[in-house]
Amino acid sequence: MSSKLVRDVMHRGVITCWADERLSDVTQRLREYGISAIFVLDASGRAEGVVSQTDLARAYVQGGWEHRTAEEIMTPEVLTISGDVPLDAAIQIMLDKRVHRLLIVQGGRTPNRPVGVLSLSDIVRAMARASEMQRG
């Protein structure tokens, strides 16, 4: 298990929204996909931020929630990591930075192309699976 890499555990595919999307639409998408955060793309398709349940809750407390856009409330810092990084290093980053997810990017012809997400849920699921496999 100690040799596991991020790509062995992450889930593929990234759910996104546009920077100018209304929060009501963003929240509907979170519910539709059963996820707790969505990555915000700029006009060029680059991930420029993330809107999480926490960001939405903060917007609710501030008021005027329904008239605001993703860009206005997103956390602008998107933490990215390669799928080839050891899982325990990724866990350390998530704990140190107190984030629930990392965006997985791939190099190659299109550098920094988002290919997946590593979330706390993915890690907990991997932990449960690893324990089950050893027992079985």
Add this chain to the structure above:
Amino acid sequence: MAAKLVRELMRIGVTTCQTDTSLVEAARTLLSQGLESCIVLDENSHAVGMFSRREAVAAFGRSGTDADGIRSLTVAEVMRPDIPEVPPDIPAPVAVQIMLDRGVREIYLMHHAGGLSWPAAALRFEDVLRYLTAASDAEIADLGAGAPRKSPLEAFMERYSRAR
């Protein structure tokens, strides 16, 4: 429009585990029920802490992602002893601010009596967001103190059938 109160958006009934529950079993419960956290009870059913996905991941990281090391851990060894708590009769935005300040996505309504504490209900970010996007109150009829819920006998029978 007046803000909803916590008691109108909370979920009655809280998932719990025992201090000697294995970390892996508790983590599976969180995943299967789509929860961020659960409350840890001691042998007197007194709430002594909270176990969340973050504690599970931290323990996994400390063990060097070693499955053997993880399997031997119990919830008592990794839980956080402070349970974030709110009263039911405050406005939901105030409760959400408390959750933001405490860095949690679920917060609990606790009963305290006879020196014991136990969880009665929980408020979750997810449910607040459901309320915000609900087209009508019918969509959130499962939330709040007035939500229909199983009788203790029905709940027992359901647990009994699951265990068989």
